[in-house]
Amino acid sequence: MIPVNELIRGYNLYRDEYEARAIEVLRSGWYILGRQVEAFEKEFADALGDGCYCAGVDNGLNAIRLGLQAAGISVGDEIIVQANGYIATILGIIQAGGKPVFVEPDEYYQLDAERIADAITPRTKGVCLTHLYGMATRMDRVLEVCREHDLMLFEDCAQSHFASYRGTNTGLFGDVGFFSFYPTKNLGGCGDGGGVVSRNKDIIDKVKVLRNYGSDVRYHNIEIGINSRLDEMQAGFLRVKLSHMPELIANRNHIADRYLSGITNPLVILPKVAEGCNHIWYQFIVRVDDQEGFRNFLKDAGVATDISWKVPPYLQPCMIDKYGYRRGMFPITEAICDSIVTLPMMDVMSEEEIDKVIETVNMYKGNS
């Protein structure tokens, strides 16, 4: 079976470097918030762009929560998000005290800038978009609308490490960017990890306080913080992977290019890349009418697939109960969730595997 993703492949690519780093960290005798974390924060921020600062945290959810808090979001503030985004973005907003307000995505699955204005109320503080599946959102219009309505802009970049729009990396368009370094992410560790980035150093300094019990210096607590520290081992592993990002992105681009040119089945809708947007292919998403039938056909032929995700966040039980959302409120999102299928995409795939995915998808005939 060709898996949707298989992490051991990525590990094996740089095994010697990962293992040398693990030994270095183990022998250093310092395991949380140390030299590796500081080095990673600097290397990642420098790689993203000029004037960028980064605070490493323990996962992407807390990056969202603490980044929003550090930017001043608090109880009752409304944040506009795309309805087809990931639940973690929504949880981060709620845990920061905010209230998510959903809008439909555009034809590229990204937040539709044209729908922001209608969702604004007197309590709206900002927009938090997710560059979903690895493609940068078309930022021109988003920035214009945010400026026009004096809204803060937050970017969930958990799926978009080094995806760019007209030359700027995601995470640097708005006030704050949030990253996850969960193992499956393009820049993923061998455990949990996350990062907050901003060109505003005060915000990053505040996240560094919040992530460590709210303390600025040891045993002196100036904020009601949490424990959200990034450990040395993960930072060390992330430094290894970060140094190889260009070739890893090239690998994924090659796989995506082959899918895009090879898949010709009219029953399968391919992803579109908007002009000016660069895609890092965190996931390769196609759409079909018969989601389950298509997935079963591929599975029987030895190609695993996934759905990212079948139930959108506003229809999750915890959201329905709390906010009273119902099916039918966001038909574009629901149509997406009912038709998307994730094809295999990972750090390394052989040409034979890529061929097999393409051939199998092209053989699919639907119900007819």
Ligand SMILES: Cc1ncc(COP(=O)(O)O)c(C=O)c1O
């Ligand atoms: C869009 C998005 N936001 C946030 C997260 C949360 O990241 P983590 O799993 O590191 O908490 C994820 C990862 O799964 C994600 O895909």
